[in-house]
Every structure is written in structure tokens, then in C-alpha cells.
Amino acid sequence: MHLPSTDGIELTVHDLGGAGAPALLCHATGFHGRMWEPVAAHVHGLRMWAPDMRGHGTSATPLSYPFVWAGFADDVLTCLDGLGLDRPIGIGHSMGGGALLLAEQRRPGTFAGLWAYEPVLFPPDLRPPGDQNPLAEGARRRRSSFPSFEAALENFATKPPMDAFVPAARQAYVEHGFAPEADGSVTLRCRAEDEARVYEMALRHEAFAHLGEVRCPVLVVQGRPGIPGPGTVAPLVAETLPHGQLETHHHLDHFGPMVAPAEVAASIDRFVAGLHA
Numbered sequence: 284m285h286l287p288s289t290d291g292i293e294l295t296v297h298d299l300g301g302a303g304a305p306a307l308l309c310h311a312t313g314f315h316g317r318m319w320e321p322v323a324a325h326v327h328g329l330r331m332w333a334p335d336m337r338g339h340g341t342s343a344t345p346l347s348y349p350f351v352w353a354g355f356a357d358d359v360l361t362c363l364d365g366l367g368l369d370r371p372i373g374i375g376h377s378m379g380g381g382a383l384l385l386a387e388q389r390r391p392g393t394f395a396g397l398w399a400y401e402p403v404l405f406p407p408d409l410r411p412p413g414d415q416n417p418l419a420e421g422a423r424r425r426r427s428s429f430p431s432f433e434a435a436l437e438n439f440a441t442k443p444p445m446d447a448f449v450p451a452a453r454q455a456y457v458e459h460g461f462a463p464e465a466d467g468s469v470t471l472r473c474r475a476e477d478e479a480r481v482y483e484m485a486l487r488h489e490a491f492a493h494l495g496e497v498r499c500p501v502l503v504v505q506g507r508p509g510i511p512g513p514g515t516v517a518p519l520v521a522e523t524l525p526h527g528q529l530e531t532h533h534h535l536d537h538f539g540p541m542v543a544p545a546e547v548a549a550s551i552d553r554f555v556a557g558l559h560a
Contacts, residue, residue: 286334286365289357294342295335296362303328304395304555305371307362309355309379312403312485313422313478315340317459319374321451322540325548328555329372334362336382338477340459350481352488355382356389363393372555373397376540377513378481381490384501388493396500396558398551401513401537404491404520416486419479427471428464432457435469444538452541494523501527502554504547506535513537 286294297316299308306329308319316333317340323331335342336358338350345354359382363371373383373394380402387394429435436457439445445453461469501524505517514537521529530550532539540547 284365286361288337288354288361290337290345290354292337292343292345292354292358294337294358294361295340296366297333297335299323299331299333301326301329301331303330304559305329305366305368306331307359307366307368307371307373307383308333309359309373309375309382310336310339311377311379312481313339313473314376314456315459315472317455318376318452318541320455321449321544322548322551324451325545327548327552329551331374332362332366332368334358336378338481339473341472344474344477350477350484352381352385352484352490356385359383359386360390360393370395372558373399374551375402376400377537378403378485381485381488384494384497385488385490387497387499388490391496391498394499396502396554397497398502398504398554399520400504400540400547401506401517402503402520403485403513404494405486405513405516406491406519409516410486416479416483419482422475422479422482425471425475425478427475428468429461430468432461432463432469435461444536445541447536448538448541449544452544456541491520491523494520494527495525497524497526499526500554500558502530502550503527504530504532504539504550506531506537506539507533510536 380399503521
């Protein structure tokens with residue numbers, strides 16, 4: 284389905300099925316909503332939807348830059364209002380977790396609970412100095428087109444981090460993250476410059492400073508400690524939240540939902556069961 288968000292953006296929202304309490308699943312930077320399909324296949328007791336956030340998948344890209352992260356909070360709230368979801372469960376990975384927390388801060392009491400895998404929230408003293416942003420630099424160097432879907436899939440199957448993804452996650456990334464061209468080639472839907480700007484603006488939102496305003500239960504999930512990135516601050520995020528808890532999966536990295544979807548789904552199931560205990 285398609286829903287109008289702010290800034291003239293039309294969002295694509297995917298119905299992931301299931302039965303039970305409503306849940307909105309939000310993806311990481313550079314991905315799209317259908318990346319959650321392998322996890323959703325193992326989740327029990329949730330009725331699930333997943334949007335393509337602005338600039339990702341088949342959702343529209345803002346006409347003006349930069350990608351202020353308040354826009355991702357707008358997208359979350361647009362989905363909840365458009366779908367008519369009352370106190371759903373929020374499930375987010377990386378940028379998706381940050382967007383959910385921003386939305387809950389904007390509209391307190393929106394979520395019954397949040398499950399966030401390494402959400403992107405950096406306190407000011409842990410942000411890189413100046414304009415240093417290796418992720419943005421890497422995004423601008425990303426290859427944006429391939430001769431075919433098959434060529435793209437073959438490429439990602441042999442290169443980290445996607446060589447560690449379960450095949451269904453890698454397939455979803457390629458099939459729904461690339462657009463076919465008239466000559467048979469395929470092009471990334473999330474443009475390299477757009478992805479880079481999302482990374483740059485990730486260090487400028489103030490969600491961390493307002494974590495004390497999030498009153499719903501939040502499970503902050505991290506992969507192996509010590510890997511640079513959002514996972515390094517996950518314990519601090521959990522500690523700062525009024526009702527935060529930390530769960531660590533020592534053998535996973537930042538891409539845990541795509542590497543171990545059944546394990547991630549089991550974590551979500553436990554969290555949801557705890558909310559209803």
C-alpha cells in the first residue's frame with residue numbers, strides 16, 4: 284500500500300502478515316522493508332507491516348536535502364496513523380530503531396514496547412570529530428548498477444557483509460532494492476548520495492538526549508561487543524532509558540537480523556511475551 288508522509292513523500296508499506304498484536308518493523312539505512320521477511324517468517328503472535336522509509340526501496344526521495352532524521356520519525360507516525368495501529372510493538376534495526384525512538388519521543392505513549400537492534404543514537408561525546416564519517420564515504424563509493432539481477436546477487440553473495448546473510452535476506456535486498464532498467468541492467472533504488480546523507484545526518488539528531496522521555500519498555504539488542512558502530516553505545520542507550528534492557532548476541536554483528544533471522548525472531552517473541560506477562 285502507499286501512504287502520504289511529510290515533505291511530499293509517498294511511502295510504500297509492505298504487509299508481512301502474521302496474526303496477533305500489531306507491529307511495525309523499520310529497516311536500516313540502505314535497505315528496505317522487505318528485508319524483514321526472513322525474520323517475520325519466524326515470528327509468532329504479531330500482525331506485521333514494514334515500510335520502505337523515505338529515500339529507500341520504492342518510497343519517494345525528498346526533493347530537498349538533507350535527510351533530517353525527523354523525517355524518518357514522520358514516516359513511522361504516518362504508517363501508524365494510516366494503518367490505524369493502536370499502541371503497536373515497534374521493531375527496528377539500526378536507523379529503524381533510531382526512527383522508532385524519535386517517533387516515541389515526538390508522541391509519547393505511541394508504542395506498547397520497542398525492540399531495537401543496535402539503534403543509531405550517539406551521545407555528543409562519542410561522535411566522530413568534525414565531518415569524519417567513514418560510512419558516508421563508503422556509501423558514495425558504492426557500486427550502483429549491475430548488468431542484471433543475477434549479476435548483482437552473485438556479487439553480494441561473495442562479499443562481506445552480505446556473504447553472511449541468509450539467502451532469503453540477500454535475495455530480498457537485490458530483488459526489491461534494485462530497479463530494472465530498459466536495457467536489462469539494474470540500479471540501486473537507494474541512491475549512493477542519499478545513503479551517504481542519511482549517514483551524515485545520523486550524527487546530528489538529538490534522540491539520545493531525550494531517551495529519558497521514552498517511558499515504554501525498550502529492549503536494546505546488540506551483537507558482539509567491541510565492533511565499532513552503534514553496537515558500542517547500545518549498553519549506554521539501554522542504561523539511559525527509564526525502562527531499558529540490554530540483550531547481547533556475542534556471535535552476531537551489526538547485521539544480525541539478516542544473518543540469524545530465526546534467532547532474532549525468537550528474541551522478539553520473548554520480548555513480546557514479556558510485555559503481556
